[in-house]
Amino acid sequence: QITLKESGPTLVKPTQTLTLTCTFSGFSLSTSGVGVGWIRQPPGKALEWLALIYWDDDKRYSPSLKSRLTITKDTSKNQVVLTMTNMDPVDTATYYCAHSDGYGGVPFDYWGQGTLVTVSS
Amino acid sequence: SYELTQPLSVSVALGQTARITCGGNNIGSKNVHWYQQKPGQAPVLVIYRDSNRPSGIPERFSGSNSGNTATLTISRAQAGDEADYYCQVWDSSSVFGGGTKLTVL
Numbered sequence: 001q002i003t004l005k006e007s008g009p010t011l012v013k014p015t016q017t018l019t020l021t022c023t024f025s026g027f028s029l030s031t032s033g034v035g036v037g038w039i040r041q042p043p044g045k046a047l048e049w050l051a052l053i054y055w056d057d058d059k060r061y062s063p064s065l066k067s068r069l070t071i072t073k074d075t076s077k078n079q080v081v082l083t084m085t086n087m088d089p090v091d092t093a094t095y096y097c098a099h100s101d102g103y104g105g106v107p108f109d110y111w112g113q114g115t116l117v118t119v120s121s
Numbered sequence: 122s123y124e125l126t127q128p129l130s131v132s133v134a135l136g137q138t139a140r141i142t143c144g145g146n147n148i149g150s151k152n153v154h155w156y157q158q159k160p161g162q163a164p165v166l167v168i169y170r171d172s173n174r175p176s177g178i179p180e181r182f183s184g185s186n187s188g189n190t191a192t193l194t195i196s197r198a199q200a201g202d203e204a205d206y207y208c209q210v211w212d213s214s215s216v217f218g219g220g221t222k223l224t225v226l
Binding site: 046048060096105 | 122151152154156158163164165166169170175207209210211213214215216217218219220
């Protein structure tokens with residue numbers, strides 16, 4: 001079955017760069033159409049999509065955060081990495097990675113449990 | 122950028138039908154997905170591409186999409202359906218609605 005799990009620091013200081021890793025199983029990021037995305041959720045607030053990487057290394061970013069985000073994949077390790085630069089307290093959130101399959105507006109059908117990242121000095 | 126509008130909250134009596142709306146400009150031309158999120162848990166996909174249910178989702182959950190409004194309908198609401206519900210579409214990028222808290226009375 002498909003599983004995903006996020007890992008990374010729980011606390012980062014303002015201006016630092018956040019690096020999160022999504023380790024998955026049950027699918028391959030070398031399979032045509034497959035993608036892994038990142039979504040975050042500040043405490044008590046709504047979901048916000050951040051980025052998505054496809055099997056063919058096509059990458060999509062949230063327009064509002066594009067300048068701060070980089071998404072990469074390591075197919076051999078079954079991992080996707082998200083980096084976010086210049087962290088601010090407003091970036092405090094639970095960060096989720098999720099699986100998608102196909103192009104043209106497909107859903108995120110499997111989600112990780114999420115990891116809470118707090119930005120504070 | 123594309124925006125999705127959801128009511129902050131919806132209440133439904135136990136056993137009755139709840140309808141949660143998601144508004145967007147010509148949203149009927151897009152694929153709408155719905156997620157259920159219970160406190161402390163990750164979102165779960167309950168409807169995809171407007172009206173399709175993933176395996177394991179009860180038939181009580183249904184969806185429709187036309188014009189400027191997509192709707193998630195939960196029939197015979199149960200206490201276990203209390204959760205936040207989010208709609209999602211892809212425009213030039215992915216967008217989530219602001220979420221609706223469903224209360225079952």
